[in-house]
Amino acid sequence: MLLAVSGGPDSTALMHAAARLAPAGSIHVATVDHRLRPGSAAEAEAVAAKAARLGLAHHLLVREGEAPATRLQAEARRARYALLAACAGRIGADRVLTGHNLDDQAETVLLRLCAGSGPAGLAGMRGARALARGVTLGRPFLALAKAQLAAWCEAGGIAFLRDPSNADDRFARARLRRLSPILAREGLDPARLARLAERLARDDAALSRTARDAFAGLRIDAERGVRLGSPAALPEAVTLRVIALAMAEAGAEGPERLERLEALVLGTLLPALREGRAVCRTLRGLTVETTLRGEVVLAPAPPRKGGNAVRGRADGLLGKGSPAAYIDDE
Structure with a gap:
């Protein structure tokens, strides 16, 4: 040791x-x-x-x-x-x-x-x-x-x-x-406060396990990136984690920030899936889109033009200067 x-x-x-x-x-x-x-x-x-x-x-x-x-x-x-x-x-x-x-x-x-x-x-x-x-x-x-x-x-x-x-x-x-x-x-x-942490760790473990199972069940073979069946029927807390898992597997860049993930999933992806619309957004170096077939497709974003094209779309979706809600361990 x-x-x-x-x-x-x-x-x-x-x-x-x-x-x-x-x-x-x-x-x-x-x-x-x-x-x-x-x-x-x-x-x-x-x-x-x-x-x-x-x-x-x-x-x-x-x-x-x-x-x-x-x-x-x-x-x-x-x-x-x-x-x-x-x-x-x-x-x-x-x-x-x-x-x-x-x-x-x-x-x-x-x-x-x-x-x-x-x-x-x-x-x-x-x-x-x-x-x-x-x-x-x-x-x-x-x-x-x-x-x-x-x-x-x-x-x-x-x-x-x-x-x-x-x-x-x-x-x-x-x-x-x-x-x-x-x-x-x-x-x-x-x-x-420590007891609160213990309780949330217990709940987090259960949600994470459920999300991993849901991710495995929704995943569709893809030649590039990650393709999922619609997660719209899942509880929102599970959907957030499913998309986070998909982003990690697709090679997302930088730290995960909860506010940005919530804005993407709850503010854009789920409404589009429920209304049958196709949308495309970029976040953490990935394109995340819904298709008319009700799927979610994640893939590496195209190279930035002028160094800020992808960042601009993410900021437009999420708002500049949103607080960083990191979910990593210390």
Whole structure:
């Protein structure tokens, strides 16, 4: 196993617990230095020293290149997981464990609520998911509060670091963290938000299973792209997922955004299918059209003329600047 350890109370607790429980030689530790603030290199060295005292191999992973100008934390997360997956591959680890906890889960749910996410996004972080081919990302502490993990470290005399970015109001997580006591007084505490995530994860799994079955039943052989029989008789929640599956299989570009998918499916495709009209729209590098026979056909869009022809049609359908409701895991 490869443990992602930054030096905070949650990942420090993870490292010490794993060192006590796992067979000798089965645990490696990795620290990612994003080089985004002074002192990050020294913090990584401190983690390496603690790992060495526990008899654990340590890997320093450094993010190269300039810091992104926008979406700093999202891009840092993407880079962090890429570095961890690559390290796992090098050392032959099939699991990467992180110290994400109940407070992190609650913040994730709030962030996605603010972004307008649907059930898949509001289900929050999963306890386990695929990180790369042959590598699973696991989060064993999702049911434990950060305060519990810090108290466990303090009771055992285990020193840990405090990340100053956790209190930096430039970041949405830090701003939401300041609101947490107010929300808790109204009953919306981290435990209740985590339960909401569990319930939505359960519902999301059922909807996803139903959508996969429906997609398989509607699919028609096509020489190019994906062709489906009409999904108009399906519940709209299932239809959205069926079209999302079809777009993924057809090679859609970029992230999936729920508002754009809803505008395409609920605002254009389903009305056209129910009225027997043929329409064609473009989204995420694909043409998506309904035929007079009541089918839905998805195929790669033709090359852009002047660099913005396809984008223009998508913006005309969906509206520029619509909020991004990402439904990915963190």
